[in-house]
Amino acid sequence: MELAVGSTNPVKIDAVERTLERYEPTVTAVDVASGVAEQPRSIEETVTGAENRARRALAATDADYGVGLEGGVARLDGTPGLSLIMWGAVTDGDRTARGGGPTVRLPDGIAERVADGAELGPVMDDRLGTDGIAEADGAAGVLTDGLTNRTHALGEAVASAFGPFVTDYYDTDD
Ligand SMILES: O=P(O)(O)OP(=O)(O)OP(=O)(O)OC[C@H]1O[C@@H](n2cnc3c(O)ncnc32)[C@H](O)[C@@H]1O
Numbered sequence: 001m002e003l004a005v006g007s008t009n010p011v012k013i014d015a016v017e018r019t020l021e022r023y024e025p026t027v028t029a030v031d032v033a034s035g036v037a038e039q040p041r042s043i044e045e046t047v048t049g050a051e052n053r054a055r056r057a058l059a060a061t062d063a064d065y066g067v068g069l070e071g072g073v074a075r076l077d078g079t080p081g082l083s084l085i086m087w088g089a090v091t092d093g094d095r096t097a098r099g100g101g102p103t104v105r106l107p108d109g110i111a112e113r114v115a116d117g118a119e120l121g122p123v124m125d126d127r128l129g130t131d132g133i134a135e136a137d138g139a140a141g142v143l144t145d146g147l148t149n150r151t152h153a154l155g156e157a158v159a160s161a162f163g164p165f166v167t168d169y170y171d172t173d174d
Pocket residue numbers: 006007008009012038039040069070071072084119120121122124133134135137138139140141150
């Protein structure tokens with residue numbers, strides 16, 4: 001399976017390679033624009049970023065599928081505070097499917113700075129004294145003491161978005 005991933009972030013590439021290991025993927029990292037803000041601030045904007053990355057990555061290559069992954073923050077109905085969300089999109093050039101990863105509540109101190117306009121990655125680095133946490137364990141890893149991490153979390157979004165391309169269940173109305 002040939003895949004074009006719309007990012008050069010090693011964590012995203014790793015998430016795609018590991019999740020789709022069974023299909024013996026060949027992954028090409030493509031540096032595309034997400035077409036949304038560096039820090040998306042709603043589910044809709046995050047999904048749009050993932051879709052744009054997937055379509056643009058596929059358009060730039062001869063791959064079978066384009067994959068886009070986008071991290072965002074959002075206030076979600078029924079839960080307090082600001083949450084880290086992540087969405088994936090997959091396209092074969094004909095149809096596009098989307099799937100979400102986990103939702104992680106952001107601590108108020110971090111949420112406030114992100115709500116004031118900062119990007120989550122740099123805020124996490126500043127707070128933790130790290131350099132490039134978004135390309136390593138990520139907020140998902142740090143905030144759960146490693147119970148999950150960004151690679152694993154993004155992998156769940158990849159898996160969820162891939163369903164329609166690797167099963168028959170979405171092809172009928174049953
Ligand atoms: O090179 P790209 O693909 O853009 O990789 P990125 O790390 O910037 O990832 P996104 O654009 O999808 O994420 C939007 C913002 O959210 C941040 N972010 C998302 N998930 C994160 C996580 O788990 N830990 C730290 N920052 C995260 C990220 O650093 C960006 O500032």
